[in-house]
Amino acid sequence: MTILVLAEHQDTLLDEATAKVVSAAGRMGGEIHVLVAGSGCRAAAEAAARLTGVAKVLLADEPSLSNRLAEPVAALVVSRAGSYGAVLAPSTTNGKNIMPRVAALLDVMQVSDVIAIDGPDLFQRPIYAGNVIQTVRSVDAKTVLTIRASAFPAAPVAAAAAPIEAVAMPDNPGVSTFIGSALSRSERPELAGARIVVSGGRALASAENFDTVLAPLADTLGAAIGASRAAVDAGYVSNDLQVGQTGKIIAPDLYIACGISGAIQHLAGMKDSRVIVAINKDPDAPIFQVADYGLVADLFEAVPELHTAVAAKAGA
């Protein structure tokens, strides 16, 4: 079986999620090709060609692919899918947007958010916000999977690069046009791949408090900032920082939850973190049931104190 991986990238940069999906594809057994679809994306294709396990990179470099609109990207993937037994993408918002379209056009069921691959047609995936794990066998002739990147290691960089082959874009279905985007800019690491995440909940009570209370700690730790849905809904931080069942699902080395109660939907996004710290003034908050280290305290005192202690340690 030959496997096609749809790369996640920013044209000039390949996202780490791609390397993780390549390693997931490796567990299915078979030759792995990576499709890089974008505009001015040769650099991303070159990076993909250097991932261990990749036999070939397909490069579709077209202005119409610059914003990864689902309709043209799905048309492209379907036009190449004929010779592949499986098509994989990370469960990023691009993967979730594009891949079900691919699956429907191929008349197959997508297996969403795969966390383990037990064979070429046997997959584990969480359901009910990760309260239960379902193992499914696909009976479709092709499998279409989105992969939870945080559940797989990244494929390492190889010594030799795989060949890159240019592929043509089929006709754009032309039913959608890009109008604009408002992307969050931050000097901090990306939430999805960060080693440490400092997360805030409703208790932060304002956008200013995210800046003045959480941000100094995050910056001293070199951490990303995350948030609960309540904090995002209240407008304290932007939507792309939401951690949870319906936001980003992450597994950093260290997750520090500040003023977050620990609803099922939030836990779904962070309970696979290696070490969890919870700071909450309610000793009965459910977050303590998953925390390795719990501190019952007012975050407005504990977080600045933690910042001072961490900064002192870094300086020592």
Added chain:
Amino acid sequence: MKIVVAVKRVADPNVKVRALADSSGVDLANVKMTMNPFDEIAVEEAVRLKEAGRADEVVVVSIGSEKSAETLRTALAMGADRGILIRTEAVVEPLAVAKLLKAVAEAERPDIIITGKQAIDDDANQTGQMLSALLGWGQGTFASKLVVGDKAIEVTREIDGGLQTVSLQLPALVTADLRLNEPRYASLPNIMKAKKKPIDERTPADYGASIEPRLIVVRVHEPANRKAGIKVGSVGELVERLHREAGVL
């Protein structure tokens, strides 16, 4: 303008669902059921478009057991005009749901279809996209804002990096995200009125679509629980333990 909204009956989001002892599925006996939260948002958006004079009719569709009629009633009480129940006891996968909804769309000819972004039971996040592909329509997934024009709709989408706005030629499909709106509670008079609104009952066979599953569930199990941690007495102790015990600082 006509809007079709797909609504699914699911376990209440506050329930911690468990696997059955024989690992064949999840235990839904005596579990409180409700409308999928994202679908409430989808219904709310459609009703608001009607109230704003942009839409004339809101049709809600559910695929499931007889009990899914309750979910349709909830949507009717929120302000939808009529319901379609495609009745089956079988588990219907997103691809089959999409095929049934496609058949409904061909009969109803809506200008906009709104689904939830994901059903909180199967967490599949794919039905809307599949439906849009089968119809050859444009899709605006994970929507946090809609601006409906006569020939096109502008959809602001929640994406990993922030927000993206796309314009879709009508007819088009939208999947509702959490911040699109805050759904209303139906008032008692509206709940009473909803009892008189029509629900058309069908079966999958009426639409000639196969609902044969493509994914065979081999096992359903609960993930290993994290082992209970400890409470630390002070910030100093926390830093010390993160450094010496956990090795993360």
